[in-house]
Amino acid sequence: MTAELETWGMEEALGARMPPTLRVLRYHLYTYMRTWRSSLTTSFLAPVLYLAAMGVGLGSLINRHVGTVGGVKYLDFVAPGLLASSAMQVAASDSMYPVMAAIKWIRTYYAMLATPLRVLDVLLGHFAWVTARLVLTAVTYLGVMAAFGTVRSPLAVLAVPAAILTGLGFSSVISAFAASQENDQGFATISRMGLIPLFLLSTTFFPLAQLPGWMHPVAYATPLYHGVDLCRMLVLGNVDWVSAGWDLAYLVALCALGAWLARRLFERRLVI
Amino acid sequence: MVSARRLFKHFEELVAVDHVDFDIVRGESFGFLGPNGAGKTSTMRMIACMSPKSGGELTVLGMDPETRGPDIRARIGLVPQEDSLDLQLTVLDNLMIYGRYFDLPKKVIGERAASLLEFAQLTERAHDTVEPLSGGMKRRLTIARALISEPDLLILDEPTTGLDPQARHLLWDRLYRLKSRGVTLIITTHYMDEAEQLCDRLVVMDKGKIAASGSPASLIERYSTREVLELRFPPDAGPSRNALAGIAERVELLPDRVLLYTESGDRALAEVGARGITPLTWLVRRSTLEDVFLSLTGRTLID
Numbered sequence: 001m002t003a004e005l006e007t008w009g010m011e012e013a014l015g016a017r018m019p020p021t022l023r024v025l026r027y028h029l030y031t032y033m034r035t036w037r038s039s040l041t042t043s044f045l046a047p048v049l050y051l052a053a054m055g056v057g058l059g060s061l062i063n064r065h066v067g068t069v070g071g072v073k074y075l076d077f078v079a080p081g082l083l084a085s086s087a088m089q090v091a092a093s094d095s096m097y098p099v100m101a102a103i104k105w106i107r108t109y110y111a112m113l114a115t116p117l118r119v120l121d122v123l124l125g126h127f128a129w130v131t132a133r134l135v136l137t138a139v140t141y142l143g144v145m146a147a148f149g150t151v152r153s154p155l156a157v158l159a160v161p162a163a164i165l166t167g168l169g170f171s172s173v174i175s176a177f178a179a180s181q182e183n184d185q186g187f188a189t190i191s192r193m194g195l196i197p198l199f200l201l202s203t204t205f206f207p208l209a210q211l212p213g214w215m216h217p218v219a220y221a222t223p224l225y226h227g228v229d230l231c232r233m234l235v236l237g238n239v240d241w242v243s244a245g246w247d248l249a250y251l252v253a254l255c256a257l258g259a260w261l262a263r264r265l266f267e268r269r270l271v272i
Numbered sequence: 273m274v275s276a277r278r279l280f281k282h283f284e285e286l287v288a289v290d291h292v293d294f295d296i297v298r299g300e301s302f303g304f305l306g307p308n309g310a311g312k313t314s315t316m317r318m319i320a321c322m323s324p325k326s327g328g329e330l331t332v333l334g335m336d337p338e339t340r341g342p343d344i345r346a347r348i349g350l351v352p353q354e355d356s357l358d359l360q361l362t363v364l365d366n367l368m369i370y371g372r373y374f375d376l377p378k379k380v381i382g383e384r385a386a387s388l389l390e391f392a393q394l395t396e397r398a399h400d401t402v403e404p405l406s407g408g409m410k411r412r413l414t415i416a417r418a419l420i421s422e423p424d425l426l427i428l429d430e431p432t433t434g435l436d437p438q439a440r441h442l443l444w445d446r447l448y449r450l451k452s453r454g455v456t457l458i459i460t461t462h463y464m465d466e467a468e469q470l471c472d473r474l475v476v477m478d479k480g481k482i483a484a485s486g487s488p489a490s491l492i493e494r495y496s497t498r499e500v501l502e503l504r505f506p507p508d509a510g511p512s513r514n515a516l517a518g519i520a521e522r523v524e525l526l527p528d529r530v531l532l533y534t535e536s537g538d539r540a541l542a543e544v545g546a547r548g549i550t551p552l553t554w555l556v557r558r559s560t561l562e563d564v565f566l567s568l569t570g571r572t573l574i575d
């Protein structure tokens with residue numbers, strides 16, 4: 001009985017009576033701890049590799065031939081974009097296969113729902129877990145960015161909640177989608193038709209001005225654009241508070257809509 | 273413990289549970305016997321407050337599942353038809369995590385887990401991951417998990433389906449022990465021997481309806497004869513109903529055999545011989561719940 005009981009010891013400090021959402025979060029943390037080594041290296045390695053490739057490779061090329069981008073070195077420009085995009089990717093991947101597995105393959109949600117936990121607890125616990133993953137991702141990214149010298153303002157710490165908000169917007173909508181699916185085929189479509197185009201086109205890699213004029217409203221309508229815009233202004237310290245307000249409003253609205261949808265679709269799927 | 277009146281459940285057009293009545297009292301072991309699609313799982317899920325009823329009345333532990341779901345589930349253990357164990361985690365982890373959903377303190381779960389693993393004969397496997405365990409072990413772990421909250425009521429949906437005979441008997445033995453400790457059990461099954469072995473009282477379910485209810489012995493007495501003579505013939509060479517008329521109280525012509533329901537199988541066999549009918553093989557046996565089901569529905573339980 002030793003190893004498992006030891007691992008449980010740490011949260012005993014929180015007391016025996018724990019809100020239902022946190023009980024679900026604890027489940028996710030616990031299963032994650034069993035596999036953390038592999039994913040921790042990737043979540044640390046990914047930013048290092050991206051920033052090295054973009055900054056040292058592509059960046060020096062651009063700096064030599066184009067000069068600055070948006071008034072800053074290319075690496076400084078691209079780094080906050082990558083932060084927001086990574087938040088999107090982490091949130092999306094944790095809201096596709098894991099949700100489907102918990103419904104169809106491992107049936108974890110049904111195990112939970114046979115206990116005093118309710119669908120809302122299961123859903124909030126899932127979002128709490130995605131939030132925890134986003135905190136880890138964003139803090140790691142920001143740390144690596146600081147090490148690469150791309151952080152130009154103390155406001156950059158606010159890029160962490162901005163990235164989390166961006167991630168949760170995607171997580172809520174995609175979780176709702178996952179709960180409505182009978183198999184995993186839709187996930188490949190989401191990645192191909194949704195996430196990858198967003199990653200490439202939502203001003204992560206170049207300023208909006210590079211896109212043809214008719215594309216501007218399209219870019220502006222996408223969630224990742226607002227996440228990137230917000231993170232970039234905060235990290236570079238050139239915040240236009242009006243557009244920051246719009247970015248924030250967009251992301252909050254997306255989270256609210258996604259959460260509402262997810263609640264409906266989880267209930268419909270799990271309580272039949 | 274559980275009381276249902278005209279309980280009804282439908283999925284779109286399909287009626288899964290069709291106005292059933294039953295009462296389950298404390299300490300008994302109550303069975304739902306019926307073939308696949310009879311509506312057993314739908315009924316269990318409503319009792320376990322995981323699925324809302326479409327109509328009728330249902331009371332579980334004196335409470336209304338619609339308003340008191342979490343309170344009821346806190347006192348129920350559910351062994352679902354499909355396992356929902358965490359395959360990547362260890363046996364003990366699965367118990368710890370499940371106990372935590374009930375918000376039990378770690379120390380309490382640890383103590384209960386130790387004795388439950390003993391009970392489920394999984395102590396040696398406590399630190400192994402669940403994935404490679406046999407079907408019987410997974411089933412026993414699921415039962416142990418459902419007991420971690422020390423429920424007043426344990427619901428087992430097809431506890432032994434898919435297990436080999438040895439694993440089934442081991443599981444039955446564990447369920448006997450629970451029964452003798454006074455745990456109220458609800459068991460669904462499509463195995464008549466399982467129902468006969470484990471259930472004090474049962475209902476026979478078919479197409480969403482309850483066809484009959486009572487103790488196994490009383491059902492057999494009411495719906496079947498004392499003995500059954502089973503005759504087997506070569507394909508398409510069996511006797512007609514007319515040729516057997518008058519030998520037994522009731523005759524069932526099944527694709528692979530003929531069943532003669534009678535007080536005395538030996539006497540019926542002698543009469544079959546006297547009429548010049550020669551089966552390939554024959555067998556005289558006592559009536560079972562399978563015969564009850566056949567008599568009630570004209571079909572076999574497992575087709």
Ligand SMILES: Nc1ncnc2c1ncn2[C@@H]1O[C@H](COP(=O)(O)OP(=O)(O)O)[C@@H](O)[C@H]1O
Binds near residue numbers: 308
């Ligand atoms: N979620 C569902 N959606 C639609 N039909 C269902 C669902 N669950 C069960 N059914 C149908 O309801 C009927 C009863 O099923 P079930 O309660 O699982 O029976 P049993 O457990 O006795 O095999 C079956 O015809 C089954 O196909």
Ligand SMILES: [Mg+2]
Binds near residue numbers: 309313314353430
């Ligand atoms: Mg079933």
